Amino acid sequence: MMTRTELTLLVPEIIVVAVAAAILLVSVVSKRDNRWLTLMLGIAGALAAGAFSLQYLDIDPTPIFSGQLTIDRFTVFLRLVFLLVAVATLVLTVDQLERIPFAEFAATVLFSTVGMMLLAGATDLIMIFIAVELMAIPVYVLTAFTRFRRISTEAAIKYFTLGAFATAVLAYGMAWTYGLTGQTGLKAIAESLPAIVDAPDIEVLLALGLVLVGMAFKVAVVPFHVWSPDAYDGAPTPVSAFMSVGPKIGAMAMLVRMVGMAFEPVSANIQVLLYVLAAASIIGGNIWAVQQTNIKRMLAYSSIAHSGYMLAGIAAATVAGTGDRPFYTLLYYGVAYALMNIGAFAVVFVMERRTDSVEISAFRGLAQTSWMPAVMMTIFMLSLLGMPPLAGFFGKLFIIQALVGADLGWLAVVLVVGSVVSAYYYLRVVVYMFMRNPEEGADAAPFRISDSMASVIFAAGIGSLAVGIFSNWLFEIARDSVLLASF
Amino acid sequence: MSIPLNAYLLVGAILFSLGTLGVLMRRSVLIVFISIELMLQGVNLTFAAYGAFLEDMAGSMFVVISLTVAAAEAAVGLAILVALGRRVTEFYVDRLDTLRW
Amino acid sequence: MTDQIVAFTYLSIVASVAGLATILVRSPVHSALSLVVVVFHVAGMFVLLGNGFLAAVQVIVYAGAIVVLFLFTMMLLDLRRHETERTVHRRQIWLAIPIAVLLFAEVAWIAISKPEISENLKGAFPPQTIDELGGSAQALATVMFTDYLLPFEVASVLLLAAAIGAMVLARNPDEESLASPPDMIEDAAGTDGSSDQPEGELSETPATHG
Numbered sequence: 001m002m003t004r005t006e007l008t009l010l011v012p013e014i015i016v017v018a019v020a021a022a023i024l025l026v027s028v029v030s031k032r033d034n035r036w037l038t039l040m041l042g043i044a045g046a047l048a049a050g051a052f053s054l055q056y057l058d059i060d061p062t063p064i065f066s067g068q069l070t071i072d073r074f075t076v077f078l079r080l081v082f083l084l085v086a087v088a089t090l091v092l093t094v095d096q097l098e099r100i101p102f103a104e105f106a107a108t109v110l111f112s113t114v115g116m117m118l119l120a121g122a123t124d125l126i127m128i129f130i131a132v133e134l135m136a137i138p139v140y141v142l143t144a145f146t147r148f149r150r151i152s153t154e155a156a157i158k159y160f161t162l163g164a165f166a167t168a169v170l171a172y173g174m175a176w177t178y179g180l181t182g183q184t185g186l187k188a189i190a191e192s193l194p195a196i197v198d199a200p201d202i203e204v205l206l207a208l209g210l211v212l213v214g215m216a217f218k219v220a221v222v223p224f225h226v227w228s229p230d231a232y233d234g235a236p237t238p239v240s241a242f243m244s245v246g247p248k249i250g251a252m253a254m255l256v257r258m259v260g261m262a263f264e265p266v267s268a269n270i271q272v273l274l275y276v277l278a279a280a281s282i283i284g285g286n287i288w289a290v291q292q293t294n295i296k297r298m299l300a301y302s303s304i305a306h307s308g309y310m311l312a313g314i315a316a317a318t319v320a321g322t323g324d325r326p327f328y329t330l331l332y333y334g335v336a337y338a339l340m341n342i343g344a345f346a347v348v349f350v351m352e353r354r355t356d357s358v359e360i361s362a363f364r365g366l367a368q369t370s371w372m373p374a375v376m377m378t379i380f381m382l383s384l385l386g387m388p389p390l391a392g393f394f395g396k397l398f399i400i401q402a403l404v405g406a407d408l409g410w411l412a413v414v415l416v417v418g419s420v421v422s423a424y425y426y427l428r429v430v431v432y433m434f435m436r437n438p439e440e441g442a443d444a445a446p447f448r449i450s451d452s453m454a455s456v457i458f459a460a461g462i463g464s465l466a467v468g469i470f471s472n473w474l475f476e477i478a479r480d481s482v483l484l485a486s487f
Numbered sequence: 488m489s490i491p492l493n494a495y496l497l498v499g500a501i502l503f504s505l506g507t508l509g510v511l512m513r514r515s516v517l518i519v520f521i522s523i524e525l526m527l528q529g530v531n532l533t534f535a536a537y538g539a540f541l542e543d544m545a546g547s548m549f550v551v552i553s554l555t556v557a558a559a560e561a562a563v564g565l566a567i568l569v570a571l572g573r574r575v576t577e578f579y580v581d582r583l584d585t586l587r588w
Numbered sequence: 589m590t591d592q593i594v595a596f597t598y599l600s601i602v603a604s605v606a607g608l609a610t611i612l613v614r615s616p617v618h619s620a621l622s623l624v625v626v627v628f629h630v631a632g633m634f635v636l637l638g639n640g641f642l643a644a645v646q647v648i649v650y651a652g653a654i655v656v657l658f659l660f661t662m663m664l665l666d667l668r669r670h671e672t673e674r675t676v677h678r679r680q681i682w683l684a685i686p687i688a689v690l691l692f693a694e695v696a697w698i699a700i701s702k703p704e705i706s707e708n709l710k711g712a713f714p715p716q717t718i719d720e721l722g723g724s725a726q727a728l729a730t731v732m733f734t735d736y737l738l739p740f741e742v743a744s745v746l747l748l749a750a751a752i753g754a755m756v757l758a759r760n761p762d763e764e765s766l767a768s769p770p771d772m773i774e775d776a777a778g779t780d781g782s783s784d785q786p787e788g789e790l791s792e793t794p795a796t797h798g
Contacts, residue, residue, distance in 0.1 A: 010738075017745055021748075024752065065735075065737060065738040066734065066735040066736075068735075068736070068738040068739060069738065101756060104755075104756045107749075107752060108749065108752065108753055108756075111745065111748070111749035111752075112749075114745065115746075118742060124739075125549070126545065126548060126549055126552055126736060126739045127738060127739050127742075129549070129552060129553075129556070130552050130555075130556065130739045130742045130743055130746065131742065133556045133559065133560075133746055134742060134745060134746045134749065137559055137560065137563050137749060137750055137753065138749050138753060140563055140564070140567065140753075141563055141566075141567075141749075141752075141753030141754075141756065141757060144567045144570055144757050145756070145757075147570040147571075147757055150571075153567060153571040154571065156567045156570075157516060157564075157567055157571060160560075160563065160564050160567055161510075161516070161519055161520070161523075161564075164520070164523045164560050164564065165510050165523055165526075167556070167560070168503075168506070168523055168526035168527050168530060169526075171527065171549075171553060172503055172526070172529065172530045172533065174549070175499075175530055175533040175534045175549070178534065178537055178538075178541075178545065178546065178549070179496075179533070179537035179541070179702075181709070182541045182543060182705070182709035182710065182711060183545075184545045184549070192709065202694075202698060203698050203702070206694065206695065206698055489592050489593065490592060490593065490596045490636060492702065492704070492705065493699055493700050493701075494596065494600065495633065495637070496695075496698075496699035496700075496702060497600075497696055497699045497700060498600045498603060498604065498633070499699070500692060500696045500699050501603075501604050501607065501692070501696075502603065502604070502626065502630075503691075503695070504688050504689075504691050504692035504695065505604075505607040505608060505610070505611055505688075506607075506611070507687070507688050507691060508611055508684055508685065508688035509610065511680060511683065511684030511687060511688065512611070512676050512677060512680065512681050512684040512685070513611065513675060513676060514675060514676060514677055515675065517616040517619070517620075517658065517661070517662065518610075518611070518619050518675075520658070521610060521616070521620055521623050521658065522610065522611055524623055524650075524654065525607055525610050525611070525623060525626060528607075528623075528626055528627065528630050528650075531630065531646070532630050532633060532634075535633075535634055535637055535639055535642055536637060538639075539637040539638060539639060540705050541705055541709060541710055541711055542710045542711050542712070542713050542714045542715075543710070543711030543712070543713055544711070544713050544727055544728055544730070544731040545711070545731065545736075547639060547641070547642055547724070547727075547728050548728065548731055548732060548736045548739075550642055550645075550646075551642075551645065551728070551732070552739055552740075552743060554645060554646065554649045554650070555743045555746065555747065556743075556746070557649075557650070557654060558649060558653055558654055558747070558750075559746050559747055559749075559750035560750075561654045561657050561658070562657065562750045562751065562753075562754040563750050563753050563754055563757075565658065565661040565754075566753065566754035566755075566757040566758040567757055568665065569661060569664060569665070569757065569758045570757040570758060572664065572665045
């Protein structure tokens with residue numbers, strides 16, 4: 001039964017839904033697309049939702065709505081990350097992409113954000129299923145939002161087809177999990193699994209395998225990644241930034257809940273699967289990224305490699321006796337990855353607006369014409385590569401520490417080798433910007449970047465630096481989030 | 488209930504596998520979408536059967552949610568197809584080749 | 589007892605054959621109609637399971653809404669001109685069949701060897717309780733509006749999001765509410781598509797605004 005406390009804990013999600021609805025209503029009433037008003041509403045909603053979430057940073061894990069959601073610090077932490085991602089996407093788009101209806105765009109972004117926020121706290125199979133869909137379906141729409149471009153709708157079709165296929169596989173895995181345990185709550189599943197785990201072992205594997213395959217599609221790990229380069233390439237660039245971060249971290253959070261809560265008693269059965277997926281993504285993502293000439297596709301493959309790094313952190317946590325279960329590497333990495341990836345896509349968006357090209361060669365001599373985006377892009381590339389003292393370095397460091405602590409030295413070696421390979425394609429962008437001359441006939445005059453784009457790029461750049469420099473502080477928060485969480 | 492659970496699960500498996508085959512095999516985007524619906528039919532049957540034999544209502548609840556999701560997916564997927572339809576009249580998976588797979 | 593077995597045998601055979609037809613027929617229209625047959629027979633199995641409410645919802649939502657949506661889209665898109673073409677991926681089929689067969693073999697084997705559900709896993713809704721409550725609809729309502737209230741509410745947000753998305757994407761571009769200059773990033777690929785753009789046949793879509 002619903003109580004007042006339960007509703008209070010759900011206020012952030014309610015605010016975001018209400019703001020999305022308000023944005024739609026305002027655009028209908030005012031009969032025109034007032035972009036700045038929409039943006040202000042969106043930011044105000046996100047701030048309010050964030051402030052409400054922060055109030056409960058030190059909450060004890062509280063199951064609400066009969067265990068559908070669990071509000072703990074893990075949930076609160078991720079809610080803030082998702083709100084940040086949503087705001088960055090809206091600010092990046094507000095004075096660009098003139099032909100799309102911005103009110104609907106903002107509402108769709110916010111609906112997807114609500115899905116992610118619910119997913120971060122979902123601790124019941126039914127809740128997880130509906131939250132995953134609320135996260136994913138608006139992103140299919142966002143991919144097709146610039147529907148006057150053929151590649152946009154085509155990318156959306158590919159993304160939709162494989163996403164819906166993954167949903168069906170995930171649902172089938174959930175059906176078998178339910179049949180195995182008779183429960184839908186993750187805690188209850190974990191309690192009833194040990195009683196049956198010995199007898200029909202293959203049944204456990206089937207249920208788990210289907211769930212894992214479904215989620216592997218959603219987070220885009222090799223070999224379930226085929227949709228992601230096309231989807232990132234075809235989507236409008238702010239949407240690429242959004243979907244490379246939000247749904248990915250959301251699906252990872254779901255994986256943590258599933259592996260850490262529901263399947264904890266049988267996590268030994270899936271370790272090997274997780275290792276293989278992680279290693280394959282690191283190797284495949286990096287090798288394919290080297291071959292790309294289109295920077296959006298390069299970032300897509302790079303984000304597949306980063307999925308592999310995050311998955312390696314989760315794999316380390318499934319090993320018995322890893323102490324406080326190093327899921328916290330994922331939280332820290334998630335923040336770092338969100339900042340640097342959004343920043344990188346924002347600079348790509350600037351270049352796309354200016355040169356009408358998303359080829360890496362468009363970055364030739366950027367430092368000569370305008371130094372600001374060049375310097376910022378360098379920060380993002382070095383952070384993605386993992387250079388100290390930037391955010392990406394500490395993210396990888398913490399994962400490697402967790403891997404070594406879990407006796408998974410070989411996976412740590414794969415991670416390091418993958419990062420070395422990635423130096424080639426990240427540094428190539430930097431070399432193009434600083435050591436090459438602009439292409440013949442290119443517009444050499446410095447260009448003005450709109451204030452909103454610049455603010456996203458600066459915020460992401462400063463964030464990447466700060467999260468690196470104050471890594472211990474954030475790391476403590478992330479660690480406490482996991483220690484205070486309910487798994 | 489004289490029919491054993493296994494029989495329902497088997498029919499569910501048949502529908503799900505046929506749907507999977509359709510998704511992987513057919514060229515027409517529309518038939519791929521329909522095949523995904525067929526997979527969901529298998530899922531629904533499995534959930535409903537388990538729910539009945541477990542004497543629990545969560546199975547039915549999942550079927551209701553799954554129907555909602557299927558409806559939402561169909562609406563969005565077909566809308567994307569209509570948006571594409573304004574540009575091209577070809578609806579084969581391997582003809583969507585502006586982007587490399 | 590035997591009438592149940594007869595009914596189940598009929599339902600399962602027709603559902604499987606119709607499922608096969610769904611993925612094998614040439615035309616999407618026939619495929620969608622085969623799906624309707626599957627939907628009706630799966631609904632019949634829901635009735636055999638004692639869940640009449642789900643059977644009704646299944647028929648209303650799938651046959652009444654989803655398949656109609658499919659057929660409507662097919663009419664909008666006029667697919668007849670491609671009916672003579674190849675229907676399957678030549679290369680992919682050699683991957684697709686083994687995957688599907690392996691998946692089916694594994695799941696079928698587990699399904700057949702699945703032992704009876706043990707008593708201690710069973711929940712709070714045995715058939716007599718459902719009868720006391722007045723039927724499957726009442727039994728479902730007791731969990732839908734208590735334990736599963738939140739997913740039920742979130743489902744409404746999902747439907748709203750999907751409705752908005754579908755409206756934005758399927759709106760007629762000529763009647764766009766915003767008359768702005770062409771976007772800078774309109775790509776070159778757009779031009780190759782516009783040459784074979786269907787003329788006029790889509791222009792009757794009402795331009796609804798969210």
